[in-house]
Amino acid sequence: MTQSIAIAPGSETAGTGPVLGVETSCDETGVAVYDVGRGLLAHTLYSQIKMHADYGGVVPELASRDHVRKLLPLIRETLREAGMATRDLAGVAYTCGPGLVGALLVGAACARSLAWALDVPAIGVHHMEGHLLAPMLEADPPEPPYVALLVSGGHSMLIEVAGVGRYRLLGDTLDDAAGEAFDKTAKLMGLPYPGGPALAKLAESGEPGRFKFSRPMTDRPGLDFSFSGLKTQVLLAYQANADAPNVKADIARGFEEAIVDTLAIKCRRALAQTGARKLVIAGGVGANRCLRAQLAQAAGREGFRVYFPRPEFCTDNGAMIALAGALRLQAGLHDDAAIRVLPRWDSGKPRRNRIALSLFIPAKAGIQRLGSSRALEPRAKSLDSRWKHAGMTNV
Numbered sequence: 001m002t003q004s005i006a007i008a009p010g011s012e013t014a015g016t017g018p019v020l021g022v023e024t025s026c027d028e029t030g031v032a033v034y035d036v037g038r039g040l041l042a043h044t045l046y047s048q049i050k051m052h053a054d055y056g057g058v059v060p061e062l063a064s065r066d067h068v069r070k071l072l073p074l075i076r077e078t079l080r081e082a083g084m085a086t087r088d089l090a091g092v093a094y095t096c097g098p099g100l101v102g103a104l105l106v107g108a109a110c111a112r113s114l115a116w117a118l119d120v121p122a123i124g125v126h127h128m129e130g131h132l133l134a135p136m137l138e139a140d141p142p143e144p145p146y147v148a149l150l151v152s153g154g155h156s157m158l159i160e161v162a163g164v165g166r167y168r169l170l171g172d173t174l175d176d177a178a179g180e181a182f183d184k185t186a187k188l189m190g191l192p193y194p195g196g197p198a199l200a201k202l203a204e205s206g207e208p209g210r211f212k213f214s215r216p217m218t219d220r221p222g223l224d225f226s227f228s229g230l231k232t233q234v235l236l237a238y239q240a241n242a243d244a245p246n247v248k249a250d251i252a253r254g255f256e257e258a259i260v261d262t263l264a265i266k267c268r269r270a271l272a273q274t275g276a277r278k279l280v281i282a283g284g285v286g287a288n289r290c291l292r293a294q295l296a297q298a299a300g301r302e303g304f305r306v307y308f309p310r311p312e313f314c315t316d317n318g319a320m321i322a323l324a325g326a327l328r329l330q331a332g333l334h335d336d337a338a339i340r341v342l343p344r345w346d347s348g349k350p351r352r353n354r355i356a357l358s359l360f361i362p363a364k365a366g367i368q369r370l371g372s373s374r375a376l377e378p379r380a381k382s383l384d385s386r387w388k389h390a391g392m393t394n395v
Contacts, residue, residue, distance in 0.1 A: 017090025021322025024107030025099025030318030064102030093325020096124035097345030121334035152283035171223025206253025
């Protein structure tokens with residue numbers, strides 16, 4: 001079942017219609033078509049996991065080349081599934097950062113060229129805003145305000161969402177993200193790529209409580225995360241017990257419990273701090289069964305509501321980019337003619353007590369209002385000083 005999204009009165013400064021979304025930030029090629037009035041019309045996804053498994057991780061050059069091979073066939077397949085032609089598109093959205101620069105450029109060049117050829121707007125989307133909005137693809141989407149946990153291989157962030165495009169950062173990781181900690185810990189124990197899912201699967205057969213690891217930064221106030229120290233704890237435990245039976249599974253169980261408990265504690269703190277009664281979980285780690293179960297139990301016990309995208313929309317996908325692009329187009333935002341990517345695009349990280357209406361719009365990024373040649377000035381001034389460090393690449 002698809003879900004259409006109502007836009008607040010007065011925000012519809014642009015015409016509506018289907019938007020093609022392209023995701024190529026890392027090792028998945030995702031394409032989708034989304035219409036604000038009709039919902040998700042089609043989506044396809046190709047994963048490069050098998051190709052990278054021989055190397056134990058993503059090889060950027062191989063990822064870029066595979067996106068080149070797969071992107072156009074997937075666009076044709078998605079349009080065919082949606083029952084439309086390119087001339088029916090009202091806009092083309094694409095992930096312009098953060099991610100691997102070569103992979104991003106493949107998607108950006110293709111999407112921007114298609115938009116130019118069709119004379120329709122192109123919309124660059126921040127990858128994490130796509131994840132943030134992914135639960136809105138479901139039949140029962142959350143209505144703001146709510147707290148969102150963005151948890152993936154590169155990010156662990158708590159964000160207060162006052163509305164689409166209105167976000168306030170509550171907490172962030174100080175070092176490793178949760179998904180990164182999963183992957184690195186799996187590699188320490190010699191588990192196959194991709195390490196995070198392999199470790200979670202192994203943890204299912206582990207003995208609860210045999211290994212007890214710390215819950216980082218839960219013994220003090222605040223909503224920030226730090227997971228790098230857990231890797232050292234796991235390494236020491238593994239070296240000291242390498243010959244013990246079932247040690248990998250038991251350590252994996254203890255490690256997963258530590259990550260999940262930490263995330264759950266911080267989520268509940270964020271709800272208490274903001275007064276919100278809705279919690280959204282997004283990003284690849286959001287597919288973790290243990291995390292889902294614990295937060296669902298906490299919601300039932302404490303009276304808040306938790307929203308999860310289906311697992312296929314937790315990992316990278318084109319549907320979330322098409323959705324974010326369609327909402328930005330509906331609000332009258334689009335890019336200029338440059339092919340622009342930001343592999344190290346900082347999401348802005350506004351002051352903790354400020355609502356940032358333009359958290360995912362960098363200064364001088366060429367974002368424009370439809371019908372105007374004047375670039376949209378971002379509301380969060382902190383972006384100005386960060387722009388020169390964002391790693392922007394123009395072609």
